[in-house]
Amino acid sequence: MSLDKLKLSKSLVTAMNDAGYISAKEIQAKTMSRIIGGQDIIAVGPEGCGKTTTYVLGVLMRLKYSTDEAPKVLILVPDQERVLAVIEEFRLLSKNRNLRIIGLYGTGGMDEVIQELLDGIDIVVATPTRARAVYLKLGLNLNRLQMLIVDDAEVIVKQGMQLPVCELARSAGKVQHLIFTTVVHDKLNLMIDQFMNFPTTLEVEDLGDSKAITHELLLYQVPNFKTKVNLLNLLLRDDEVFDKVVIFVNSRLTAQKLGKTLHSAKPGEVSVLKPLFFDEEGFDHIEDFKDTPEARVLVIANEGSANVDLSGIPFLFHFEVPEQKELFLSRVVKSDSEEIVAITFATDMELVDLRKIEQSLGAKIPVMDLPEDLVIDKVAKASTKIKTVKETVDAPKGGGAFHDKKESNTKDYNYGIGQKAKMTMKKKHG
Template structure:
């Protein structure tokens, strides 16, 4: 029977891998897989620019498994680094699935839990290690990981590693592993930091860019609501989530764990049952986060509130909506957040809430993705709350800071306002309250 052009058969992988690929439900290679797999099989260094959800893991793991073929010795021959525990676990699960008809041994190393079990797994013999940089270096310095046999190294989500400050650990790692090896670096964006890393890490790489940098998934519909304050955001979120049929699997992103907690509590009070809602952030224990993600992936949890700790690398194919309760301050994270929906040829929708202090960031994001985000009218049932004075002042200060970034000579609206009014009298309830705590005022003793 003649093989059709776009199947995994074209890569001449061994039968064990092809059987596992078929069993996993993969039929047609994605663009990144079509381009990267033949190059990786040929032993070339690769620089891959591709957003999340494009099939990067299979693009490097299938050639890696083909190269290793079978278990051998006690020490790892390949290392895959990922920025977060969640992504490391995701990669490990995917590779284990592809390797199910081989005897190749895969161990995942990450922080947040005790190292005892991980050390025992390494001592039992390992062919491929998937790890976060911190935990890998910890076990290396404890002499639990021997690196002399490493001949393939992969950096996944390299831009996120740079954002999270892993560069010193990666540089230290590059000093200790064998110089003769195949290297592959994958990143959703190609920032200056990633470019510098690629020069240090890769040798005459072939660059693959399957989509323009920082573009958003074609299957994702984007929508933006202009909202005045936190309370109105909550009202809008509550209104949307009442439609359970449409909003059937929703990821809500916030900037901080404090806001995530507030959103979680408000949703419990207003619209979502406790058994269909979870919240995860960096303060949550590892097991709690794993259990929450498993429940969300299975569909038993309808709504997940999260910080950007889960914006990348979590492969849940049927997320109906991503809601940016807060606009991300790292603009590439907008792409990673909304990339959680519209995966595996499924359609999805990304909704963003924008206050006046967010307009600056939205313009930067729109420039990055090279298109405007369509605005939408607030639903008729959403009550617009008045903005409390402290919240409004915080937003105005933020706008002043943004203007100073663009123009260092800008003094700020608060500066002008502060010097154009006389100090309030004791009987001025409004004025005195407005001026309390502004920058530059001397403290009363």
């Protein structure tokens, strides 16, 4: 899409061209008119889709020159690195303007930044905790604020900084709110609902042009760790289908914990690869697991497991989404004719890493319905949802674990995992 269709000022179009931006991104095409129009929005898109540039352009279009001392725009980001990156983007696209901008991050003394704020600032880019600290010292005046922007909102939630975000937002009063995030889930909605009413949610997907050839991939979205354990025990009851299974977790400590938590009807059914303690059921080499008939389930920590030979293992479970997407890709991208089903469990907090994996795969992983007899741990399950005005055209629904599915993902059947596995794989049992 041409930059001209964003209805930017001539100076901004020139600045964009000088910075190497030739055409508009999809997220800019969907959101720019709403941002300029003063609407509250939640913009959802993958990493690299142009979210930061989108709100920088929106701010530069809406911000009018004035000599007021109080800032007009407050942008909250997770860390110092993002603060500096956002400031750099503003400087790149506002070369012809005398823009007063400051970054707030870190800890320690704040007399110098408070004095700079008092001298007059247009835009504040800050981490939530630092902005709140300066505000409580009466150094950050929110009385003239026009726009409050939260970028990388899912990371802010993951780092537990919801409280300062909500306090600042409520203190700012009636302003335009812009939320930019990679995913939407219940915990994020709980934060947003504290200060936003009926925002418009706009979502874009950028899965790349190439699609990887993978084994059968399935995804279960669950609320918490305990529900993952319940789901795994429920699925593994079918020992006729799941006759040899490898389960990946992120740490050896979790492997030890999970190995003791999984149900086993027979001695030696569940074991750990390279267990932490000598008296645990386990193997030092995966080949020993393959050669032991009574060994059915092997739990492996991702730490140091990059070169594990998975040949001959028909079922892989990613009980936790790997912190390094390359590990996941190395296990699921097809390199031979062997048939494997790779099943992933993901909580809300893991959806960000999962989206990065899907970007690399070039496709969404199909989401399975949770079994009706699954016991869902309710302690960590959030039920409050934000009221949103969704787009009815071009804006797909969905995002979090317990949100509406897209029409393409809905179905009028509900195969169990065992039945689906039997249909997609030739089992030796017949």
